[in-house]
Amino acid sequence: MKIIELVFFDAGGGHRSAANALCDVVRGEQRPWDMQMMNLQELLDDLDVFRKITGIRFQDIYNLMLRRGWTLGSKQLLVPMHAIIRLFHSQQVRGLVRYWRSKTPGNRPDMIVSVVPNFNRALFQATRQALPGIPFVTILTDMADYPPHFWLERQGPHYVICGTERARDQALNMGHAADKVFLVSGMILNPRYYEVAPVQRDVERAGLGLDPNLPTAIMMFGGAGSAKMVEIVRRLNESTLNLQIIAICGKNQKLETALRSLGGRIRMHVVGFSSEVPRFMQMADFFIGKPGPGSISEAIAMGLPVIVETNAWTLPQERFNAVWVEEKGVGISLRDFSKGIVDATRKMLDPIQHARFADRVSQMKNRAVFEIPEILDGILRNTPVG
Numbered sequence: 001m002k003i004i005e006l007v008f009f010d011a012g013g014g015h016r017s018a019a020n021a022l023c024d025v026v027r028g029e030q031r032p033w034d035m036q037m038m039n040l041q042e043l044l045d046d047l048d049v050f051r052k053i054t055g056i057r058f059q060d061i062y063n064l065m066l067r068r069g070w071t072l073g074s075k076q077l078l079v080p081m082h083a084i085i086r087l088f089h090s091q092q093v094r095g096l097v098r099y100w101r102s103k104t105p106g107n108r109p110d111m112i113v114s115v116v117p118n119f120n121r122a123l124f125q126a127t128r129q130a131l132p133g134i135p136f137v138t139i140l141t142d143m144a145d146y147p148p149h150f151w152l153e154r155q156g157p158h159y160v161i162c163g164t165e166r167a168r169d170q171a172l173n174m175g176h177a178a179d180k181v182f183l184v185s186g187m188i189l190n191p192r193y194y195e196v197a198p199v200q201r202d203v204e205r206a207g208l209g210l211d212p213n214l215p216t217a218i219m220m221f222g223g224a225g226s227a228k229m230v231e232i233v234r235r236l237n238e239s240t241l242n243l244q245i246i247a248i249c250g251k252n253q254k255l256e257t258a259l260r261s262l263g264g265r266i267r268m269h270v271v272g273f274s275s276e277v278p279r280f281m282q283m284a285d286f287f288i289g290k291p292g293p294g295s296i297s298e299a300i301a302m303g304l305p306v307i308v309e310t311n312a313w314t315l316p317q318e319r320f321n322a323v324w325v326e327e328k329g330v331g332i333s334l335r336d337f338s339k340g341i342v343d344a345t346r347k348m349l350d351p352i353q354h355a356r357f358a359d360r361v362s363q364m365k366n367r368a369v370f371e372i373p374e375i376l377d378g379i380l381r382n383t384p385v386g
Contacts, residue, residue, distance in 0.1 A: 227255065281304060
């Protein structure tokens with residue numbers, strides 16, 4: 001049985017989610033692989049300079065920034081962050097080499113798959129030292145790289161799996177061999193997005209206390225939520241638009257309380273953390289939220305056009321996503337929700353414009369989570385044994 005080790009961390013929820021989704025599909029397909037998960041943050045905890053200075057892990061600082069909306073200047077913060085990572089690079093490599101060499105021969109991986117950014121140089125070099133001859137694969141869980149030193153590195157031959165043409169072109173332009181760069185049909189989604197039983201929207205809406213026949217927006221800003229959701233509801237309440245909202249707040253209890261306490265003419269069903277996002281999306285007509293690769297991809301998978309925002313507060317690695325939304329014609333990208341959400345929502349409520357967006361959404365067929373195991377299988381088959 002082949003051992004595939006998936007490297008992830010918990011800075012944001014997308015990396016662990018992508019790794020878990022791949023594991024679920026591989027196990028469901030009964031492939032002869034032992035899928036093992038390695039949390040890079042835990043392995044390199046002793047080298048986390050942010051933890052040494054503040055007592056808080058880097059990934060926890062990152063998640064706090066997302067939860068509080070402290071993302072202005074995140075582009076500039078990448079420079080010192082990458083400088084710190086480079087400063088500790090040799091120690092990171094040594095730690096990874098020790099980790100892999102400590103495994104008994106029968107438990108050593110046959111492939112390393114990274115779904116994390118920023119550390120792929122260290123991961124690649126450590127793989128070559130500790131596990132010579134085994135393939136190293138980087139799967140971008142963003143729609144595009146944000147160079148330099150984010151996802152893609154100029155280093156020896158390895159494999160890159162991309163979910164958009166933009167990311168594929170970036171890898172090729174960096175000099176990666178064409179036969180080692182693979183394009184799949186989108187971002188990795190949890191298999192449950194392909195297994196959702198159809199719902200009766202009018203019945204389900206009524207069960208939430210909503211109007212069965214009124215156009216419905218689903219609003220979601222990831223697992224940490226966002227205070228922008230309160231502002232969006234206020235703006236829509238002040239308008240004359242006729243709609244209702246399903247608001248999913250994630251683990252942000254303060255936000256959930258604030259939304260529940262809002263008055264106004266618009267009906268709204270507020271949800272905290274939920275594992276039933278696909279079901280809620282089936283009740284909606286369009287999506288409002290941040291331009292995260294997961295959020296956009298989930299909405300499109302459920303047939304929903306999107307309204308997103310991109311500006312100086314947007315994480316730099318997510319800024320291309322809003323461009324992609326406009327290029328593909330699957331939704332609307334705003335510079336400022338507070339100034340543009342009413343007009344954007346009005347367009348989504350217009351039957352002709354909504355139908356145009358929905359038609360483009362229906363043309364997007366994302367099967368990446370099923371395509372990637374096939375690619376990994378091909379790589380394993382073409383890698384010499386021993």
